[in-house]
Structure formats: C-alpha cells, structure tokens
Amino acid sequence: MAKSSADDAELRRACAAAVAASGARGEEVTFSIRVAKGRGIFEKLGRLAKPRVLALTVKQSSRGEANKAFLRVLKYSSGAVLEPAKLYKLKHLTKVEVISNDPSGCTFVLENTVMLDNQVSTQDGQETSVVTQTERKVTVTVENDLVSQAKEEEEDMEALLDTYVMGIGEADAFSERLKQELVALEAANVYQLLESEPLIEEVLQGLDAASATVDDMDEWLRIFNLKLRHMREDIASIESRNNGLEMQSVNNKGLMEELDKLLERLRIPxxxxxxxxxxxxxxxxxxxxxxxxxxxxxxxxxxxxxxxxxxxxxxxxxxxxxxxxxxxxxxxxxxxxxxxxxxxxxxxxxxxxxKTYFSQAREFANELRASTKAPKNPAVWLEGSSGSGPNGSNADTSTVSDAYSKMLTIFIPLLVDESSFFAHFMCFEVPALVPAGAPNVNKSKSGEDDADDDLGILDPDGDDKPDNTSAELGTLNEALQELLDGIQEDFYAVVDWAYKIDPLRCISMHGITERYLSGQKADAAGFVRKLLHDLESRISAQFSRFIDEACHQIERNERNVRQTGILAYIPRFAVLASRMEQYIQGQSRDLIDKAYTKLVSTMFATLEKIAQSDPKTADIVLIENYAAFQNSLYDLANVVPTLAKFYHQASESYELACTRHISSLIYLQFERMFQFNRKVEELTYTIAAEEVG
Known part of the structure; x- marks a missing residue:
C-alpha cells in the first residue's frame, strides 16, 4: 500500500542520501514511492508487513553512452533511516505509470519498448509480486525483494483460472471458490486421519517396544561401562606396580654393580x-x-x-x-x-x-795450581801505551781451558748419575739416563767430545715412545735443585779464575759449554742442564766485561794530546782478532761477531773524533789509519764475514778521505787561478761585450 505521493520531495531526498551513502556516484533519484508487502496474493489491508520504498535512479554517462536506469529497493533501519536493500538494473526504460483503477493504489507499469509490456502489481499482504509479461510470455516474480523467473507458476495460475472460467477481475468469486476448496480438502484430510488410526496404534506399539528395548540396552551398556571402568583401573594399578618392580630391579642391579666396584677398591691384596x-x-x-x-x-x-x-x-x-x-x-x-x-x-x-776416592781430582788440582798463576796486573790489549803487544800475551794459557774441560768431563757425568740415581730411588716415572760409557745414539758425526755420551736418554724398550711425564719431571727437577743447590759456586769460581788468567779463554770455555748443552738431552738431569746454562751466561757476561774494558781503552785515546800517524789500537786489534779466531774451535760465532761489531764501531767512532780535532790533518789521519786497518785485517777479512763487512766500510771511508784530501790539495795549489777565473766570470755578468778592449 502506498504511504505517500510519488512526488514527495522529502522522500526523494532521503532516497538520494541513502543511494549516496551506499557508494553510488552520479545517480539521480527520479521516482520514489512507499509500498508494503502482504502475506499472500489477495490479502486484506489490515495485515500489512514492514514498509519498503521503491526508488528509480538514473546514472548520466559522461562518455556519450546511453543513460543507465536502476530500480532500488530501500528499507527502514532501526533508527527510521533508509538504507539500500536490493538493486535491479532496467534497460530501455520508456515509461513509468501508476494504474489508477487499481483498488489498492499500489499497481504501476514499467514500459521499456513497443515490443515489451511490463506490469508490476503490488498487493497488500504478506508477499509482494511483480509480474512482467512479454510477447514470449516470460513472467518475472519479485518476492521478498528478489527477482526470479516463474513461468511455471504463471502457467499453473492460468490453468486454475481456466478451470473455473473466471477472469482476473472476479477476485471475490475466485476467493470464495478457493475457500470452499480449502474446506473440502480439510474434510478429506480429517477422514484420511481417521482411517489411518489402527496403523498409528500399531506404529505406537512398535515404538513403545523399541523404546523398552533401547532402555534395556542402555541399562546393559551402563553396567558394561562400569565394569570396564573397574577393569581399566585394575589394569592401570597392575601396570603401575609392574613399572615400579622393573625400576626396583634395575636399581638393585645398578646398586650391586656399584657395590662390587666399591668392594674392589676396598680390597687390599x-x-x-x-x-x-x-x-x-x-x-x-x-x-x-x-x-x-x-x-x-x-x-x-x-x-x-x-x-x-x-x-x-x-x-x-x-x-x-x-x-x-x-x-x-x-x-x-x-x-x-x-x-x-x-x-x-x-x-x-x-x-x-x-782416602783415595777423589785422588785423581786432587792431583789434577795441585798440578793446575802449580802450572798457572793469575797475573797481578790484568792484560791490556788495546790501550795506547808503550810496547808492541799486550802484557802476558805470549804466555801459554791453554791449561785454563783444559782445566775447565776436565772439570766438566769429570763432574757432569757424576751429577747426571746422581740425578739418575735419585730419580730411580725416589721412583719417578722418567726415562732412564745413559750410564757413563754407553753409546749415545744422539751424538753427531762431527767429532764432538765423548763426554756427551753421559747426557743422553736410554730407551729401554727401543720404541721411542713419547714422554708424557712432564709433571713427574717438574717435581724431580725441583727436588734435584734443593738437593744439589750450592755446588754451582765451585764452577763459577773456576770461570772467574780463568777470566783473570786470560779473558780470551772465555771463548774456548763458551764453546766447551755449548757442546755440552747440545749433547744434553736428559730431562731427568734438569739441574745439570740449568747449571750449564748458568755457566754459559756467566762466561758470556765475563767476556762482555772484557769487551767493554777494551772499548774504554780505545776511547781513552780520544782524550790524549794531539795524535798523529797510525793509532796504537789499529794494529793491536788485528792481533786480538787473530787470537780470538784461534779460540773459536768450530763453535757458533754469535759471541765473537757481537764483540767484533762493538769493538770496530768504537774504533771507527774514536778515529773520526781524533781526526776532527785538527781539521788540517784530519784527512791524512783517516787515510793512514783506514789503510792500516785494511792491511792488518786483509787475511782475516777473507775468512770472517763480519770483519769483511768492516773491511769494506773502512775501504769506503778511505776513498772518501782520499777524495777530500786531493780536492783540498788541488784547491791549495791553484787557489789564485780559481780566484782569477771567478773574477773573470763576474766581469762577464757586469761589463758588456762591446766595452771590453
């Protein structure tokens, strides 16, 4: 049923707002009307449902295309605000006309083309139907705001109307006839129900029997469920006890094993x-x-x-x-x-x-004291005093080296044997030492001292297994240090005594100690190895002291009164170097090379300072002394690399001094000619060429 006129401006604005809120852009509301849906086809006006609004919108095309028409169904929300419900697209819409002779006032016609005649009928009641007839007799039904084709329903309706020979306008007669048919159908339905009562009774009896059977089965199932629950509890209890017994068995077995191991530890053979x-x-x-x-x-x-x-x-x-x-x-x-x-x-x-236990050592000590005597005045090698050579340089001091070598030959094996006996007696897990006189597999083939045989390791199994007893060796060496501490002072006294006799003998003693260290392989004799290292360090310190004193002797020449000719320490250094080379005896040259470097550097520095004291004779002093250095060390420089380096340095300095001296002589002889030449060159710059003459 229509609630307002079709040209209600307020309704149209509400429809336009609802369409715009739905997201549609560019659509204009051209027609809007309120309708109500009924619950049947021909219901009374008193049984109306919720109202709806039908709105016809047109969308203008901006690209020259045809305009599009839409039929929108709007419904009222809880706040009495219109909102879109359905949208129907209409093509070729040409006419919208309300039928004036319709009693309900809600029927309108949509005409699209000449060939198409659309009729929308809205009846008051529960349902709303829109019927569209075409030349092909296609019926479109809009029900509950949905449009669907219902050709079969239209045909059934036409067949029903043909049966009663009635038209669409005879609605009251058609309604009365339908009521009569409905009463007849209800009477037939009641009669049918009365005839089927015995069958219903049988069905009810069957249902009762089935219900009783189901109740019995339910009771039995409850009983079975209860029994199964008790059985599950019993099974769980049995499994728990079984797991506990298994765990107890495993624990008992492990306890027995641990007790057996503990008893094995506690048993005393x-x-x-x-x-x-x-x-x-x-x-x-x-x-x-x-x-x-x-x-x-x-x-x-x-x-x-x-x-x-x-x-x-x-x-x-x-x-x-x-x-x-x-x-x-x-x-x-x-x-x-x-x-x-x-x-x-x-x-x-x-x-x-x-009393004869150390007779050999005592006799050798007495012989050594008788044959050697420390000089009252120490030897002076490089000081510029009168005399052609150092004091005591012709004395034979070989007994000093022999005494030191014999001391090591006698006492080192004794100390090694003492260490070996102590290690064996105290049950240290260390390799056994080679006894005195046993062959030494580690001895080199270069003819080293036979005393090295006493310092090797004897492998009793002959398999050369690696030694993993570092902890035992550390403890053994600490014990040997405490046991033999103090004996090294006697060795130090021999080294100091030999230095006083002949400082150059430190070279041969250093070589002897070095050979003993190279043959010392026994870790069990750690005290002996440490003693040899200390002796080597003390000998090096004494020899360094001798070199420092020699350098001081050279530097004292600088403070003397004017010196000319060859300095005294130049030829004496050649004698000293020859003696030092005699004492090397195949040992490493590190100690000697360091001494050469320090001495020659001091000699050259002192020579330069002495030469600079008199500039007139500086080049002559340098030429004479560098030439003397080269002449005295020519033979040694051919075999000693360190001296060869200083020989070449002296040669270069000699050439530079000669060049400077020759230049000074030339300038001295031709000084006036050089001055005349310089003045002529100055005149060429100050006087023009045409003025000359």
Whole structure:
C-alpha cells in the first residue's frame, strides 16, 4: 500500500542520501514511492508487513553512452533511516505509470519498448509480486525483494483460472471458490486421519517396544561401562606396580654393580699388605716394594673426593678402609725412614774412610795450581801505551781451558748419575739416563767430545715412545735443585779464575759449554742442564766485561794530546782478532761477531773524533789509519764475514778521505787561478761585450 505521493520531495531526498551513502556516484533519484508487502496474493489491508520504498535512479554517462536506469529497493533501519536493500538494473526504460483503477493504489507499469509490456502489481499482504509479461510470455516474480523467473507458476495460475472460467477481475468469486476448496480438502484430510488410526496404534506399539528395548540396552551398556571402568583401573594399578618392580630391579642391579666396584677398591691384596708391613729392603725385593707403594698411593687417591663419589665418602666401610690404608702408609714410611737412615750412614762412613776416592781430582788440582798463576796486573790489549803487544800475551794459557774441560768431563757425568740415581730411588716415572760409557745414539758425526755420551736418554724398550711425564719431571727437577743447590759456586769460581788468567779463554770455555748443552738431552738431569746454562751466561757476561774494558781503552785515546800517524789500537786489534779466531774451535760465532761489531764501531767512532780535532790533518789521519786497518785485517777479512763487512766500510771511508784530501790539495795549489777565473766570470755578468778592449 502506498504511504505517500510519488512526488514527495522529502522522500526523494532521503532516497538520494541513502543511494549516496551506499557508494553510488552520479545517480539521480527520479521516482520514489512507499509500498508494503502482504502475506499472500489477495490479502486484506489490515495485515500489512514492514514498509519498503521503491526508488528509480538514473546514472548520466559522461562518455556519450546511453543513460543507465536502476530500480532500488530501500528499507527502514532501526533508527527510521533508509538504507539500500536490493538493486535491479532496467534497460530501455520508456515509461513509468501508476494504474489508477487499481483498488489498492499500489499497481504501476514499467514500459521499456513497443515490443515489451511490463506490469508490476503490488498487493497488500504478506508477499509482494511483480509480474512482467512479454510477447514470449516470460513472467518475472519479485518476492521478498528478489527477482526470479516463474513461468511455471504463471502457467499453473492460468490453468486454475481456466478451470473455473473466471477472469482476473472476479477476485471475490475466485476467493470464495478457493475457500470452499480449502474446506473440502480439510474434510478429506480429517477422514484420511481417521482411517489411518489402527496403523498409528500399531506404529505406537512398535515404538513403545523399541523404546523398552533401547532402555534395556542402555541399562546393559551402563553396567558394561562400569565394569570396564573397574577393569581399566585394575589394569592401570597392575601396570603401575609392574613399572615400579622393573625400576626396583634395575636399581638393585645398578646398586650391586656399584657395590662390587666399591668392594674392589676396598680390597687390599695380601702380597701388597705383606710387603708394606714386613717386607725387606733388599735389592731383589725393591721392585715388589715399589709396586706395593704405587698400589697404596693409588688406593688412597681412589678413596678421595675427586676420584670417589661424594655420597660414598661418609660410609662407615669407606672410612674404616681409609683408616686402614693410612695405617699401612705410616708403617711403611717408618720402616723406609729407618732403612734409609742406616743406609746413608753406612755409605757416608765408607766414603770418609776411603782416602783415595777423589785422588785423581786432587792431583789434577795441585798440578793446575802449580802450572798457572793469575797475573797481578790484568792484560791490556788495546790501550795506547808503550810496547808492541799486550802484557802476558805470549804466555801459554791453554791449561785454563783444559782445566775447565776436565772439570766438566769429570763432574757432569757424576751429577747426571746422581740425578739418575735419585730419580730411580725416589721412583719417578722418567726415562732412564745413559750410564757413563754407553753409546749415545744422539751424538753427531762431527767429532764432538765423548763426554756427551753421559747426557743422553736410554730407551729401554727401543720404541721411542713419547714422554708424557712432564709433571713427574717438574717435581724431580725441583727436588734435584734443593738437593744439589750450592755446588754451582765451585764452577763459577773456576770461570772467574780463568777470566783473570786470560779473558780470551772465555771463548774456548763458551764453546766447551755449548757442546755440552747440545749433547744434553736428559730431562731427568734438569739441574745439570740449568747449571750449564748458568755457566754459559756467566762466561758470556765475563767476556762482555772484557769487551767493554777494551772499548774504554780505545776511547781513552780520544782524550790524549794531539795524535798523529797510525793509532796504537789499529794494529793491536788485528792481533786480538787473530787470537780470538784461534779460540773459536768450530763453535757458533754469535759471541765473537757481537764483540767484533762493538769493538770496530768504537774504533771507527774514536778515529773520526781524533781526526776532527785538527781539521788540517784530519784527512791524512783517516787515510793512514783506514789503510792500516785494511792491511792488518786483509787475511782475516777473507775468512770472517763480519770483519769483511768492516773491511769494506773502512775501504769506503778511505776513498772518501782520499777524495777530500786531493780536492783540498788541488784547491791549495791553484787557489789564485780559481780566484782569477771567478773574477773573470763576474766581469762577464757586469761589463758588456762591446766595452771590453
């Protein structure tokens, strides 16, 4: 039913706002009308549903295309505001006309073309239908705001109207006839229900029986469910107890294994207990005693926290066994201390009673004192005093080197044997040392001293296995240091005495010590190796002291009164270098080369300073001394690389001095000619050429 006129401006504005809110752009509302949907085809006006608004919009095309028309269905929201519900596209719309003779006042016609006649009928009631007829008799039904084709329904309606020979305008008669048909159908339906009552009774009985059976089955299922629940609980309880028993069995097995291991640690072998408590210390029994001590040490360590689980430490059996092992240790230590005390007492008594034990060394010491005597005045090698050579340079001091070599030959093997005996006696796990006189596999083929044989390592198995006893070696060397500390002072005294006799003998002593160090391979004799290193350092320090004194002697020439000719230290250095080369004896040249470098550098620096004291004779002094240096060291420079380097340096300095001296002589002889030439050149710049003459 229409609620307002078709040209209601307020309704049109509301429709335009709703269309714009929906997102449509450029659409203009040309027609809007309120309608109401009914619940049937021919319902009464008193049974209206929610109102709707039909709005016809046109969209203008900006690209020259045909305008588009849309039929929009709008509904009221909860706030009485229109909002879009459905959209229908209409093509070729030519006419919109409201039928004036319709009693409801809600029927209108949409005409598109001459060939197409659209009729939209809106009836008051629950349903709203729009019927469109074409030449092909195509019917379009709009119901609940949806448009769909319903050709079959139109045909059924026409067949129904043909049956009663009625037209569309005879609506009251058609409604009355439909009511009669409805009453007849209801009566037939009641009669049919009465006839089917016995069947319904049978069906109800069957349903009752089925319900009873279902109830019985439900009861049985509840019973079975209860029994199954109890069975599941029993099974879970059995599984839990079974898992507990399995875990207990595994734990018991592990506990038995741990107890067996602990009992194995706590067991004391009978033979070891007998050796520790009452065994003898004879040579034949020493190996068993050592094995028993090693086992006792390992057993005590195995019962300490790092090697034993802390949970076992406070067990009574472990505490008792540890106390028993401590008692065994104290017993063996007391017996061993008493044996060592008696053994060393007898050994010392024997050595004191044997007066000829060190007769060879004593005789050699007396002979050495008689044949050598330290000079009252130290030798002066490079000082510019009168005399052609150093003091005492002609004396034979070879006995000094022989004494030092013999001292090492005698005492180094003794110290090595002492270290080996101490390591063996104290049961250190270190390689055995080669005894005196045994062949040394590490000895080189260059003819080294045979004394090196006493310093090698003897591999008893011959398989050259790597030594992994660094901790044992460290402890052994510390013990040897404490045992033999103080004996090195006697060696130092010999080195100092040899330096006073002849400082150049430090070179040969350094070579002897170096050979002993190169042959020293025994890690067990760490004290001996350290002693040799200390001797080498002391010899190097004494020789460096001699070189420093020689440098001071050279520098004292600078402070003397004017000196001419060849300086005294130039030829004396050649004699000193010859003596030093005699004492090298195939050793490394590092010590000698450093001495050469320091001495020659000091000599050249002092020579330059002396020459600069008198500029008139400076070049002559340099020429004479550099020439003397080259003449005196020509032979040595051919065999000694370090001296060859300084020889070439002196040659270059000699050439420079000659060049300067010749230039000065030329300038002195032709000085007036040079002055005349210079004045002529000046006149060529100051006087024009045409003025000359």
């Amino acid at each position: 009978q033979e070891f207990a007998a050796s520790l408590t009452g065994g003898s210390f004879e040579e034949s029994r020493m190996l068993k005693n050592v094995e028993a001590c090693e086992w006792l040490t390992g057993a005590i360590r195995s019962l300490e926290v790092p090697n034993l689980d802390p949970c076992y430490v406070n067990m009574r059996a472990v505490r008792e066994k540890k106390a028993e092992l401590e008692k065994l240790k104290l017993t063996f230590v007391r017996r061993a201390s008493e044996f060592l005390r008696n053994y060393f007492s007898s050994l010392v008594d024997f050595m004191i009673s044997d």
